[in-house]
Amino acid sequence: MELFQLKYFMAVAQYQHMTKAAESLHIAQPAVSQAIRHLEEELQVTLFDRENRHISLNDCGRLLQKRLAPVLSALDAIPEELKEATEEYQSTIRLNLRSAASLITNCIIAYRDIHPEVKFKLSQKRTDLVADYYISAIAWNEELEPNQELLFTEDFYMAVPADSQFAKDSAVRLEDTYNSPYISLESGRPVRAICDQFCQETGFDPHIVYESDNPESVRNLIAAGLGIGFWPQYSWERPDDDRVRLLPIESPVGRRKIVVTMSQSGRDNPAVQEFHRYVKNWLIKNNVSQSEE
Secondary structure: OOHHHHHHHHHHHHHOOHHHHHHHHOOOHHHHHHHHHHHHHHHOOOOEEEEOOEEEEOHHHHHHHHHHHHHHHHHHHHHHHHHHHHHHHHOEEEEEEOOOHHHHHHHHHHHHHHOOOOEEEEEOOOOOOOOOEEEEEEEOOOOOOOOEEEEEEEEEEEEEEOOOOOOOOOOEEHHHHOOOEEEEEOOOOHHHHHHHHHHHHHOOOOEEEEEEOOHHHHHHHHHOOOOEEEEEOOOOOOOOOOOEEEEEEEEOOOEEEEEEEEOHHHHHOHHHHHHHHHHHHHHHHOOOOOOOO
């Protein structure tokens, strides 16, 4: 049976009259009569009692009408539901923030002030591959892949307790920290891999005594005097704590690139493209360096 046959049947069942049903469907009456006849042949039952030129639903017809009503109603709702789903998709931006989460979150807050209709779904999980917009970090000397775009570059500071041996210095040499206990983000995070690489290129593996999954914990552990740690220039908010000092690293200079990758869904979504333009302008406005020099 065809969908149009079922819709014709429902119209005839409503009006109990072939001509009126045809008029409501804006088709010729013979087409309706033929469709009903073919439907009855396929179902091998009669759906209407016919007497002279009058028709009325019989028991089989009433049963079919009862079963079809919710089905056809659901089918009729599909176009509007799909439209709403498309609008919802186009106004939702899925972000995977593997790096610079604090900074980009501040950018999102500012963006939402002027675009409250846009929704964000945020994730920091490495395994979350369903996103429109990925922000991560690569080493300073690493080349960008064809699908990556540089957002900004940033130096690393060394965060030290206010009472540490380094606190009175204006800067620190990385090689002088080889014996110091380090506090770091957990393995698998881009910042961890880059900072480990800095140390290894200087000639030592960092002595990591504490690992955490968020910068605030790193700051608190450093403030408690339990060790030192790398601190990105822009990506993490500067510690509002007089128990922690941030010192430039003068030899070698620790630096990384923050890059964005857009999936095909992101490139096709106007909301994602608009947000990307805003991010770049917001970074400039907030004096976040975009230079590769």
